[in-house]
Structures are given as C-alpha cells and as structure tokens.
Amino acid sequence: GAGVSQTPSNKVTEKGKYVELRCDPISGHTALYWYRQSLGQGPEFLIYFQGTGAADDSGLPNDRFFAVRPEGSVSTLKIQRTERGDSAVYLCASSLPGAGGGELFFGEGSRLTVL
Amino acid sequence: DQQVKQNSPSLSVQEGRISILNCDYTNSMFDYFLWYKKYPAEGPTFLISISSIKDKNEDGRFTVFLNKSAKHLSLHIVPSQPGDSAVYFCAAASMDSNYQLIWGAGTKLIIKP
Numbered sequence: 001g002a003g004v005s006q007t008p009s010n011k012v013t014e015k016g017k018y019v020e021l022r023c024d025p026i027s028g029h030t031a032l033y034w035y036r037q038s039l040g041q042g043p044e045f046l047i048y049f050q051g052t053g054a055a056d057d058s059g060l061p062n063d064r065f066f067a068v069r070p071e072g073s074v075s076t077l078k079i080q081r082t083e084r085g086d087s088a089v090y091l092c093a094s095s096l097p098g099a100g101g102g103e104l105f106f107g108e109g110s111r112l113t114v115l
Numbered sequence: 116d117q118q119v120k121q122n123s124p125s126l127s128v129q130e131g132r133i134s135i136l137n138c139d140y141t142n143s144m145f146d147y148f149l150w151y152k153k154y155p156a157e158g159p160t161f162l163i164s165i166s167s168i169k170d171k172n173e174d175g176r177f178t179v180f181l182n183k184s185a186k187h188l189s190l191h192i193v194p195s196q197p198g199d200s201a202v203y204f205c206a207a208a209s210m211d212s213n214y215q216l217i218w219g220a221g222t223k224l225i226i227k228p
Contacts, residue, residue: 004158040220041220042204043204045216045217058215091158103161103164104161107158108158
C-alpha cells in the first residue's frame with residue numbers, strides 16, 4: 001500500500017500478557033517512529049529508528065517495552081507483562097531521510113486495550 | 116510538565132468564517148512547529164509547519180503565525196469548510212533532536228453548516 005500500515009488495528013488482551021504491534025512504513029522511508037496516544041492527549045514519543053538501529057529510545061516508559069526493526073523496514077513494538085495503564089493507541093510514523101522538522105506520515109494506529 | 120499547550124479542548128465555528136486555533140509553548144529551544152489534523156480512527160496528517168526564523172507561513176486556506184517573544188503560535192483557517200471538522204494538534208521540535216515531536220493535547224474543531 002501507499003501509506004503506513006499498522007496491524008492489528010485493535011488488540012484486546014488481559015493484564016500480564018505479551019503483545020506485539022507491527023508497523024510497515026512507506027517504501028523508501030528510512031526513519032521510523034513509534035508514538036503512544038492516550039485518551040484526550042497528544043501523541044507521546046516512544047522510539048525512533050534510522051535504518052535498523054534505534055537512534056533514540058528515550059521515550060520507552062520502562063523495560064517492558066521493546067522495539068525492533070531488523071531489516072530497516074518493518075518494525076515491531078513488543079510489550080511484556082501488559083498493564084492496564086498500557087491501554088492506548090500506538091501510532092507508527094515514517095519519514096524520508098533528512099526530512100527533519102517532523103513531517104511524519106502516520107499509520108491509523110493500533111488500539112490496545114488491557115483488561 | 117506540559118511543554119506544548121492547547122488550552123481550548125474544542126472550538127465551534129460557522130462555515131465560511133475564520134477558525135483560529137491557538138498553541139503555547141514553554142521551551143525556548145523549540146525552533147520548528149507543526150500542525151497536524153486528525154480525523155476519527157485515522158492517524159494524524161501533516162498540515163503546515165513553520166520554522167522559528169519566520170513569523171508567518173501560508174498554504175492555501177491555512178496560515179500559521181508564530182510569536183516567539185510570546186511563545187505562541189496560531190493556525191488560521193479561512194474560509195472554514197465542513198471538511199475541516201477534526202482534531203488539530205500543535206507539535207514542536209528542536210533542530211538538534213528534530214525527530215522527537217512534543218505534542219499538545221489537541222483542539223477539536225467543529226464547523227457548523
């Protein structure tokens with residue numbers, strides 16, 4: 001597809017379970033970002049990849065959260081031992097190299113609900 | 116500590132009139148500002164941006180104004196159209212970490228026919 005694709009669009013899980021969220025960026029976009037949006041708030045930065053490496057993971061809230069991008073394209077956000085407070089929409093975005101200034105292309109998000 | 120604030124959760128404007136959305140920031144290191152628009156069940160889409168070396172940027176019906184001394188920016192939409200009804204987010208970044216956007220909480224704009 002032409003845009004950023006995220007799967008699943010909705011995920012309901014129980015407290016303590018493991019969750020994986022997938023992001024397929026726009027072809028040719030080497031920069032990839034994960035954001036989290038809680039109800040009534042703006043997106044909150046989690047992690048940024050340039051190619052295969054995590055250039056900045058300072059936004060990950062704790063060590064239960066981890067993200068990979070092994071081949072520099074698709075990325076997976078992994079959440080271990082989920083907690084109710086992890087419930088949010090997880091947004092993935094990509095951009096061209098050197099785009100700078102934050103003109104990001106977002107997917108529709110993965111809505112995670114932890115019961 | 117909210118570095119980017121949008122103090123109006125919602126705004127209702129008559130079709131054809133001007134919509135003005137406001138945003139305040141506290142971090143003087145921000146030097147690039149963006150507005151994103153979001154429809155329900157969709158991701159945010161980029162609308163318009165401005166760097167700190169300018170005080171105005173215009174793109175069609177959309178104009179962003181930046182007042183650095185007041186740490187304030189605004190988005191003007193004129194004339195407002197029904198399709199403009201959405202949530203508008205203000206975001207800011209500093210050039211030395213321009214991949215990390217700091218976002219406001221958003222303003223829901225409702226255009227009345």
